[in-house]
Amino acid sequence: MTETAPRPTLEAVAARAGVSRATASRVVNGGDGVREPLVERVRRAVDELGYVPNQAARSLVTKRHDAVAVVVAEPETRVFADPFFALQLRGISKELTAHDNQLVLLLTEGRDDHARVGRYLAGGHVDGALVFSLHLDDPLPGLIRRAGIPTVFGGRPGWSDGDGGDVVYVDSDNRGGARDAVRHLVALGRTRVAHITGPLDQTSAADRLDGYRDVMADADPRLVVPGDFTPAGGERAMRELLDHRPDVDAVFAANDLTAAGALRVLREHGRRVPEDVAVIGFDDMLPVAEQTDPPLTTVRQDIEEMGRLMARLLLRGPDGPHTGEQAPRSGVVLPTTLVRRASA
Template sequence: MTPDGPPTLDDVARTAGVSRSTASRAINGGLRVSPEAQAAVDDAVARLGYSPNRAARSLVTRRTDSIALVMPEPDERIFTDPFLGATLRGVSAGLAGTDLQLVLLLARPGEHPGQMARYLSSGHVDGVIVTSHHRGDQLEQELAGGSLPAVFVGRPFTDAGLRWIDVDNVEGGRVATRRLIERGCRRVATITGPLDMTAGVDRLAGWRTEMRAAGMPDDAVVEGDFTVAGGTEATRRLLDEHPDVDAIFVASDLMAEGALQVLDARGLSVPGDIAVTGFDDLGIAASTTPRLTTVRNPVVEMVNSATSTLLALLAGDDVPAEPQVLEVELVEGTSA
């Protein structure tokens, strides 16, 4: 700090021995600045403790120094869904050491479809990571046709021009279902995730593929919503409509927790009467009784990859457009 207050751009220019415009260009990206001048300005910034005015800097660079993490879900889900919580923590950690600020965008009651997409396309952020997206939120259409750098955690319904990272949800559904069939179960049902999300669609497809490969009926299907309450309601309906089931593949561990509660309330033992498998392995499975057999969802790896990919895009690096699909792993418990 100078005797008259915080150091200014003029102070940096004077200390570095360059013009004010050269100092500004050096601080805001180094365009048309010689290596010697850049080094002098960097040294002056460090010596003076200069911090650029973000508002003024954005006028020069046309950048906001912020990225958005978009979760089109109600805010209460952040505190109850381990996948969303882990995603938020992972992106925040991935930005450590950068000057980028994180803007969290959640769905609001009564929000008009496309409102979030319009916000993103209006220049408020430099890039975006999207997760837990739904078919009707219009994010895919807006981001696929725009210039805003974007990475999806989770397969989009359309991948035209979109970069994304996901776990192999189809194979995960197959692995979880295969475990039940190998156990000797012959009436295997499923509680799906929301079918306006690709995770719900793909896990259902995996279950159905494995059932048909085993020559078993694939009619015992009830849609859930990836919440404990949704799993509870879906299990009640499933048992009422298909009382002969002897196994259930539940497409998330949160819903499986609700399913186990219903089975216990109805006096059905797990896995004695009905075997159960879940999907996620983000902490819930280890705390259920019995311990849930589940499929690992590698959220940390996905979020790390999404964040590093977005940072590379913002830096102007040549980033391959091919999707990244991570392998699944069955985590044994005692519920199946």
């Protein structure tokens, strides 16, 4: 077993370069106010020794960590298993590494995990947190606000209004996207447009329902049936729909998974898509939307960009240069686009 050589310290670099530790430090941190020949010598010493700053020592004095926590609450496994999360993480990661920050991932399930996360965040191990909180009754947001560290939420938190309002979040335009989808169905000449909702304790689902209602204000209430973002829920809802309103000629499903379920039931019942019933989903979750039969028309959101934006907002912080950005101290809403495939 090769004994791992002790890593070189700043002291060693300074000695080798023939300067003081202070000067070496200055060079390592940008080199301002150090004359060129010395900068050069220190740089060389760093290379030769393979010096890497000890982050622990550094943050001990600076009180900064160059690390942010990403907190993902995961009450249902469903949420976790979809590509959504992965893409968002990717956006976050890109932005963080561009600013030399590390990404500490905290996955939670269950109550004691919440306490653990709260403790961790309050413990000052990270400079900020990006939080994905999906449900209205989630205790996590409260814990986090109490921890008193900068936080950006993914998705509009349900309690944003009642609680002071200076909550920073990034969301996509669920309501607008839903509106676009329904308008498209209407433009296709459909008059009996149904909506299969998501779980309405999530703001995204609630907003999509609102978008539907914006366009179909005076529709038969029976055209709105509850789903739960799963294919099984979509099947159930579609059956109910065919039961109560067999004349339905279009369905806007709250997400692609739901739409996939609905599609299956429609085929089962011999309804042609889109001829008899046009179907639109939401998310543009590729492995699903492209694989359905027929391929699904759906509303796309730029998930990776959401992640990137979250990170950017967090890093910039409350006193960064906000000019030009919209609503820095509250929500930023990203646009959606309708992706036309075969189902509508």
